[in-house]
Amino acid sequence: MTGHFLEVLTLFVIVLIHELGHVAMARELGWRVTEVQLLPFGGVATIEDAYATDPLDEIVVALAGPFLNLVMMAFSYLLWYSGVWTEEWARFFLVSNVTIALFNLLPIWPLDGGRIVQAVLCWFMPYRQAAIVSMSVSTLLAAIMAGVSGQELKVNVLVIGLYLLAVNIQTFLRFPYQFLRFLMEKYVRQPEEYTVHAVSVHPAETVLEVAHKLRRGCSHLFYVQGAGLLAEEQLLHALLFEQKHDEAVGQLV
Template sequence: MNDWRLFGIRIRIHLLFWFVIGLSVVMGLFTEVLSLFIIVCIHEMGHVAVARELGWRVTEVQLLPFGGVATMEEAYATDPLDEIVVALAGPFLNVVMMAFSWGCWTLGLWTEEWARFFLTSNLIIAGFNLLPIWPLDGGRILQALLCWYLPYRKAVVSSIAASTLLAAFMLGMASLSLQLNVAIVAVYLLAINIQTFLRFPYQFIRFLMEKYVRSAEEQAVRALTVPPTATVIEVSYLLCRGYTHLVYVKGTGLLPEQQLLHAMLFEKKHDTAVGKLL
């Protein structure tokens, strides 16, 4: 990887990126390949701009041989709708660029061939990113939608399972049709999803930590009813993204979310019954 800084954001460029650039020069396609990466950069900057507007901290943008990925830190405990808005910002800019290319062709500024290439490239990049596979924009949208109806842990595990199956299906179809470029992308997505699943216990702790430090006034309140014998970790598995919970322990009383999280994160009372916290 090569590291750069732009407006305080770390830009990581994969070594294979330079290989693709070099190959494009040899094949006489440098202008086309450079245009594709400019489109990808604009796409990622759409995510960055909206994320910063929402107060998220963007840590880095990775440029890969077949696209880019923007990494944000405040994306775990926030409102799922915010995640959807950020995810859609990139494809939205692709639509804007498609309209721009059509306008340039209509005004005679671009040739029909170049306008068609630019428009088609944006369409393919937007369509690919909207596939419901993590960490693509479509995968993020799928996970956010699941977070509206399911506890955070169940939503993430379900979305990663679905993403893994879809990536494996993509790999199978690409192998059967002998599409090497699609197969390479599918292998990368499959590896990313397996890695994300293995790292999820750490991600879940970050989710709980974000909920703990986030002000309760920032989010809507959701009631949660549990038996007094339920353990602290079992109840933490029921917490949802974008909500502050008021836990009603049957026959005992109300347990604030902050108290539950403090017991989980700092007191190490994972296996303690919540009834004993009151």
């Protein structure tokens, strides 16, 4: 209707290739991809069984999309240099890839940058804490984007900002279920897949409180002060199947 059909179609092709980078890397790591949503500013690949994996794997998957944007940028320059594409079309293709890659690297969930920020935080703090911190920052940034673009009457950016803000609010509301999936994934994965991380806990702490200390990409061995050792599998079994959320961990040893 606006006379830019080819340009819009090209943008969606770029987004599709960007998302296929995530899909290919996720499948290489053994993750299950259930859905890919294509959006004008990028896309979202829904990946199962990835909550408890190594944070480095999450970063690699997140960077796979922007990496393909770099490949397409080199491809556009090659076609322009060889005379196949005009300078105007090559410039449009190049700028489109730069814009999509950089926008997706913004530290806002569920963009690639938001996933990278959360994965980096998971190196330094438990998964639950890292997720809450990253989602809080992400929600604030999305609100700032919507507010600034609204004041400057940039409708396109305003729509994207409102969409990201709605997604982050929805993610906050769904986080208890996401955390439960994280716990389930850790329970079903084999211990030999992980390095062991030792944690000292007080015997009066509840099973749920100790579960909040679990990290991604490692298995835990809890030293219950004055009581003994508690394996991660025992803790998760008591939490997920025995409904001992409020029981002191000292009782499990």
